[in-house]
Each structure stands twice: as structure tokens, then as C-alpha cells.
Amino acid sequence: MTLAVLELVLRWYREGRGRDLPLWRMIYMPWESISQRGEALRAELLSRVSGLDVAIEDDWSEIGGGSMPGTRVRTAVVAIALAPERVVQVEEALRRAATPVIARVGRGKLLLDLRTVFEDQEPILLDALAAALRQTAD
Numbered sequence: 001m002t003l004a005v006l007e008l009v010l011r012w013y014r015e016g017r018g019r020d021l022p023l024w025r026m027i028y029m030p031w032e033s034i035s036q037r038g039e040a041l042r043a044e045l046l047s048r049v050s051g052l053d054v055a056i057e058d059d060w061s062e063i064g065g066g067s068m069p070g071t072r073v074r075t076a077v078v079a080i081a082l083a084p085e086r087v088v089q090v091e092e093a094l095r096r097a098a099t100p101v102i103a104r105v106g107r108g109k110l111l112l113d114l115r116t117v118f119e120d121q122e123p124i125l126l127d128a129l130a131a132a133l134r135q136t137a138d
Contacts, residue, residue, distance in 0.1 A: 026115050027063060027073060035076035037114045041122060042078055048130040053081040059106075061115045077104075078112040086136055093132035101128045 012018055019028065038056040045054060057079045060072040082090060087110050094101035104111040117125055 022118075029115055031074050031076060034114050037119065037122070038076050038078050041112075041114065041126065044126055045078075045129060048126070049133045052133070055079050055081075057111075059111065059113065061113055073115070075113050075115045078114065079107070080110040080112075080133075081108065082110060084108060089136040090132045093135050094128055097128040097132065099124050099128060101125060101132075 009021065012021060018024060035056055042054045042056060046052060055078075056076050059075050059077040061075040063071040063073060080090075087105050087108065090110055091103050091105055094103055101112075102116075104113070112125070112129070114122075
């Protein structure tokens, strides 16, 4: 299986289709596109869970990894301001969801970078996020 995937990836590069690989699609995703998707996700989230402090903020995606350590790309994140203990609870609930969601905690907020979420995955993300926020509500 591993060799078959490696063969496919190498064939795509040889055919000039390397940019079609998910990693490169994410890296080359324009900031404007990520920001617009974030605004749409913010609006949908606010329609599902009232009383949230949600904003779209500029940030950086860490590409990282062995071949590009420390490389960053400008991004826009969905930033949800919550009480410190609730930020941790929501982040943990997201990791335990049926489809685990990996979020970051920074600046005292829960941060979601849509650069790492394909558009067809957004409904799953919204469902998990709304459930985690309701589950941890006071």
C-alpha cells in the first residue's frame, strides 16, 4: 500500500500535477479564500450557538515537518473567545468527537485554521464545534 501511494505521488509530480496533491492545495490556498470561508463558518456557527464571541483573525499556518521546518504561511483563523477553562474543555471535546477536530489554543482563544479543512469537511467541523460548545456550556 505504501509503495502504491508513493508511486502515485511520484507519477503526479512527473506529469506536472504535483499542485493537485492535498498538501500543495492547502499551502497555495489564498488568504482571501480562507478568510471568506471563515466568515461563512462564523455566521453559520452563530446561527447554531448563541452568545459566542467569534471573530476572523489574521494568523500564520505552520507548514513545519522535516522538509520545511519553521516555514509559515499567512492565514485567517476562526477565533472563539471563551473563559480559560472552557477553551480547554472545548478543545478536548473536539479531539474526542466522532470525527476528531484538531484546534489550537492561542491568545486565550480557540483557533481554527480553515487552511487545513477542505470545503466538503466544513459541515462536519460545524457539527462537532456546535456540539462541543453546547456540551461545555455552563
